[in-house]
Amino acid sequence: MKAIIAQRPGLLQVADxxxxxxxxxxxVKLRVHAGGICGSDVHVLRGESAFATYPRILGHEIAGEVLEVGEGVRNLAVGDHVVVDPVRACGRCYACRVGRYNVCREIRVLAAHVDGGFREEFTLPAGQVHRIAKEIPWAFAATAEPYTIAAEATERARLSGQDSVLICGAGPIGIVILQVAKRLGARVLMLDALPARLERAKALGADDVALGGKEDVGAKVAAFTQGEGVNVIFEATGSIPVLEDCIQKWVSPAGRVVVLGFPTQAARIAPIDIMKRELEILGSRLSCNQFPKVVRWLEEGWIDPRGLLTHSFPFREAPAAFEHIQQHPEDTLKVVLRFD
Ligand SMILES: NC(=O)c1ccc[n+]([C@@H]2O[C@H](COP(=O)([O-])OP(=O)(O)OC[C@H]3O[C@@H](n4cnc5c(N)ncnc54)[C@H](O)[C@@H]3O)[C@@H](O)[C@H]2O)c1
Ligand SMILES: [Zn+2]
Ligand SMILES: [Zn+2]
Known part of the structure; x- marks a missing residue:
């Protein structure tokens, strides 16, 4: 059986x-049909992940078909089409006890702490597997995981249709959040440093865009909100100066800043900036119980993954796919590997 393995930082192989x-x-044992490449797979490959060890099979955005079920598995049957929750949790720690298993003290995430799903067959706990309708194309099913990130982030923010929103970063994560925010009825301003990514964001519904490094983002935010500041910000650039500006300058009183990027350097935040506007600074990591909802979104067509999916490669060409993502971010969002 073949798998896509980061043997060590910098070395990607399609290996036995x-x-x-x-x-x-x-x-359950799955036959993998499609797997989306995430920015975090690229980080693991480059040796930039805070969590990964090597060698590591990559891939945590997985769609496949059930080949075999183990004893006691009642809710899944051979032939079911499924998507995979990448999180494994201990079930005992504080976070698990309060139902937030995605921040378990002993969390094990596919393709970071443990081997992922970029392989032809994959055996894993049935609790991480969610059935999806057979009519959903494999590549669409592989987008379930990124949409769970958007479901989690928008829920953390208590996002409503009344909110004005700034999404920092128009990469795959910014775009899935944009799609969900627009479906919820919010007005969205999108920030990125790449004009082509902002063009795509506009085509997918962004109400306005700001070109970081070229335009005065503060002035854009003021114009977008009649001087009030944005009510909800999603930080998905991973840039420290951007996060500092979100908190110091761009968010409105009573606003929420959801932190999705995870650089390890420190940001400089004055407590008064948080206190005087009663800001909420919220982390959002992976997702918690969002798969059933996102599967419904895809099955009912509430969310349309076509704007997110830009490329697909046979899995044996994974090195070329990873190369493409790194060389051409401007024309690339979600790249899916096909395992058929
Ligand atoms: N919280 C989670 O569960 C989770 C899951 C996946 C990814 N992430 C993180 O979310 C972030 C976004 O992921 P992605 O896959 O969309 O990444 P990406 O690199 O494709 O997108 C980031 C975007 O931010 C833009 N950007 C970077 N610095 C900027 C700046 N100073 N000003 C304006 N724009 C800037 C880039 O041009 C790029 O388009 C990453 O930091 C990633 O590690 C978090
Ligand atoms: Zn991912
Ligand atoms: Zn736990």
Missing amino acids: CPPAAAPAAGE
């Missing part, structure tokens, strides 16, 4: 790996 084990009790 042992066949997937027969499912134990409570597990």
